Amino acid sequence: MSAIPQDGQINNWLKWSAAELSLTLEENTREAEWLLSSLLNCSKSELYFQENELSPTQCELLQDWIRRRINGEPAQYIAGWTEFYGHRFNLNSSVLTPRPETERLVDVAIHSLQEFDKPNVVDIGTGSGCIAISVAAEISSASVLGLDISGGALAIAEENAALNKITNVQFLQTDFLQFTPVEPVYDCLLMNPPYIPINEMDILMTEVRDYEPELALTDHKDGLTFYRHLSNMAKKWVHSGGWLIMEVGLGEHPQNVSACFDINQFTNKELIADFNGDDRILKVNVI
Structure with missing residues (x-):
């Protein structure tokens, strides 16, 4: 354990934080910068030009944050926010931390929705609202509805819509597996569902398994x-010519998901790679 700084010098606390995190994390300096800049509400680059010192209260809080991170709690939960698709999203343990690969889903959605003048979009399992809000922000003519079974998640999603001043998105609490719309009014359905098989939960990283x-x-x-449920119910959600755009997992999961849509009510099925070259998005056209 490194010696705790005896003053409030930001550079000393940054070095101490990075040293403490190096015991458990490879990207220790980046994470130390993230947490300290979040504490001070400044950019990472501004850390190195700060003339102010940490107050005793801030020093104590940073020590607590570093301890929590060493124990495996995600930095985004500790700081209470993250960035996704250029927007700030507040977070707590009611929602997943948005992943970089999910930004690829937003990319594909924005491109696919160009064919509609005023697209009507639904986001299944909206969580923090990162997908729904990002799409709504990029396509001002769109009307976006985010659905989630969790009231806690929807409270965060509403908060994030207000934070980003996005008014063309709404949220509704419902169980996708039980709810069916009166008619298929959507041009596009987006979905990043719970897709980790139960027999793989034990091998997840601690910060995912124990905190998300x-x-x-x-x-x-x-x-x-x-x-499977969507493949059976898609026509009740999305009209003919509309799109289903879904995130999928790794390994054999993309092909297994794709096989769910090997029936004659779908066409133009395409697996799309993320920036690591892994197939992570399935795009399907409803006939």
């Missing part, structure tokens, strides 16, 4: 429940 909401991680079965 299980409800948003696994369907407690084989990771395909939501996709």
Whole structure:
């Protein structure tokens, strides 16, 4: 354990934080910068030009944050926010931390929705609202509805819509597996569902398994429940010519999900790679 700084010099606390985190994290300096800049409400680059010192209260809080991070709690939960698609999103343990690969889903959605003048979009399992809000922010003519079974998640999503001043998005609490619309009014359905098979939960990283909401991680079965349900119910949600755009997992999961849509009510099925070259998005056209 490194010696705790005896003053409030920001550079000393940054070095101490990085040293403490190096015991458990490879990207220790980056994470130390993230946490300290979040504490001071400044950019990472501004850390190195700060003339002010940490107050005794801030020093104590930073020590607590570093301890929590060493124990495995995600930095985004500790700081209470993250950045996604150029927007700030507040977070707590009611929602998943948005992943970089999910930004690819937003990319594909924005491109696919160009063919509609005023697209009507639904986001299943909206969580923090990162997908719904990002799409709504990029396409001002769109009307976006985010659905989630969790009231706690929807409270965060509403907060994030207000934070980002996005008015063309709404949220509704409902169970996707039980709810069916009166008619298929949507041009596009977006979905990043719980897709981790229950038998893989034990091998997840500690910061995922022990801190992120299980409800948003696994369907407690084989990771395909939501996709199978959508393949059966798609025409009740999305009109003919509309799109289904879904995030999928790694390994054999993309092909297993794709097979769920090997029926004659779909066409133009495409698996799309993320920036690591892994197939992470499935795009399907409803006939």
